[in-house]
Amino acid sequence: MLQLVTAVALSAQFTHLHLKQNDLYNHFKRHNNATECPCFKMNNFGMGSDLHTFGQALWNMKANNQSCFLVQNSWIWDRHQELFDWPWIPYCKAPYDFTSKTSIAHMSKQEARAQALAFTLSFLRPSVYTAARDASNALQFSAHHITAPLVTVHIRWSDKHKEMKLFPIESYINAVTAFNLTTFAVFVATEDVHAVAEFKARAPKQWSIYTYAKGTSIISSGKDGSPVKLAVKDPDAGYHAVISLLVGLQSSYFVVSSGSNWSRLILELCLINYSKQCTVTDLSPKTKEYW
Numbered sequence: 001m002l003q004l005v006t007a008v009a010l011s012a013q014f015t016h017l018h019l020k021q022n023d024l025y026n027h028f029k030r031h032n033n034a035t036e037c038p039c040f041k042m043n044n045f046g047m048g049s050d051l052h053t054f055g056q057a058l059w060n061m062k063a064n065n066q067s068c069f070l071v072q073n074s075w076i077w078d079r080h081q082e083l084f085d086w087p088w089i090p091y092c093k094a095p096y097d098f099t100s101k102t103s104i105a106h107m108s109k110q111e112a113r114a115q116a117l118a119f120t121l122s123f124l125r126p127s128v129y130t131a132a133r134d135a136s137n138a139l140q141f142s143a144h145h146i147t148a149p150l151v152t153v154h155i156r157w158s159d160k161h162k163e164m165k166l167f168p169i170e171s172y173i174n175a176v177t178a179f180n181l182t183t184f185a186v187f188v189a190t191e192d193v194h195a196v197a198e199f200k201a202r203a204p205k206q207w208s209i210y211t212y213a214k215g216t217s218i219i220s221s222g223k224d225g226s227p228v229k230l231a232v233k234d235p236d237a238g239y240h241a242v243i244s245l246l247v248g249l250q251s252s253y254f255v256v257s258s259g260s261n262w263s264r265l266i267l268e269l270c271l272i273n274y275s276k277q278c279t280v281t282d283l284s285p286k287t288k289e290y291w
Contacts, residue, residue: 020272024058024119029068037068039092042075046228047238048261050077055116057098069096076228077238084123114268124242131239132246139187139210139247148183151176152251155190155199156260164259167283169198175255175281176203185209189248190216191241215244257283 040057042050054071061069072095073081073088081088104112153172156164176186185208188196196211203209214236245262248254249269256263263282270278 018273019118019121019269020115022115022118022272024062024115025122027062027067028058028119037070037087038066038096039070039072039089039094040098041072041092041095042077044074044076044228046261047077047241048265050075051117051120051265052113052261053098055113055120057096058116058119059104059112060098061096075238076232077241079235079238082239083125083128083242084120085125086123110268111271113264114271117265117268118272128239128242129246132243135212135214135243136247136250139212148185149179149181149253150185150187150251151179151181151253151255152187152189152248152266153199153255154248154257154260154263154266155188155192155195156257156262157190157192157195164257165284167257169195169202171283172199172255173203175283176207176253178281179253179279181253184253187211187248187251189244192216212240212244212247214240252278254278254280255283256280259284 038057038061040054043053044050045053058069069087070089070092071084071086072092073090078084107115153176155169155172157166176184186199186203188199188209188211190196190211193216196216200209241262245265249266254266254270256266258264258267267280267282270280
């Protein structure tokens with residue numbers, strides 16, 4: 001069943017994300033080279049999963065009164081450190097144990113994740129926004145949605161069937177239709193080109209549909225399409241995933257499936273921005289809060 005959630009959306013400008021600052025900004029030093037700082041080693045799972053796990057570690061560090069951190073530069077999603085200006089280090093002698101779940105009494109887990117994400121994305125390099133703006137201009141839908149809404153549809157197919165129910169393309173098309181918009185453009189954000197092809201084939205012919213091709217690299221749907229395997233082979237996979245995210249976040253309307261960490265990132269970003277209102281349809285709202 002479709003569920004509408006009203007939250008706060010991102011600005012259409014790529015200069016910054018208009019993210020609300022929070023306790024993490026004041027707690028952590030922006031940069032450091034201190035060897036005594038806890039060092040975090042990414043799991044090298046899905047990019048959304050790794051970002052959520054990193055957020056959990058940040059709150060754990062804060063709870064333990066640790067005011068600095070380091071990150072081992074072996075993360076497959078930012079292999080050349082082109083995305084994040086974190087305090088990188090070649091090797092963690094004793095990687096930080098992030099497995100404990102810190103209780104944050106004054107906010108929900110979703111809000112805690114959102115605040116950690118805001119702090120994490122504050123380290124995005126300026127060149128990433130420039131690349132996102134250039135990608136948006138190349139798609140040539142910006143002029144279209146100045147006078148008509150942009151709807152971003154995130155479809156996580158490929159190997160995700162191992163973890164969640166995959167929704168047919170008609171579910172996404174019906175969700176867009178349910179917004180009852182007369183004129184609009186659709187941005188399809190997905191790692192699976194098969195999903196893009198199906199969406200374009202089955203959507204009404206009058207719809208203007210766009211995607212960021214460099215962020216859509218897995219040809220086959222199902223068990224053979226692993227984003228992690230792609231990231232191992234392609235050092236730019238994470239970079240283009242974030243470009244696609246920033247392009248899609250120009251929208252005022254979103255269709256997501258929160259069984260996917262990437263869809264949850266979109267929901268969380270809607271919580272912590274204040275530029276304009278957005279409406280989100282979640283095809284699979286979770287009843288349990290996950291990190």
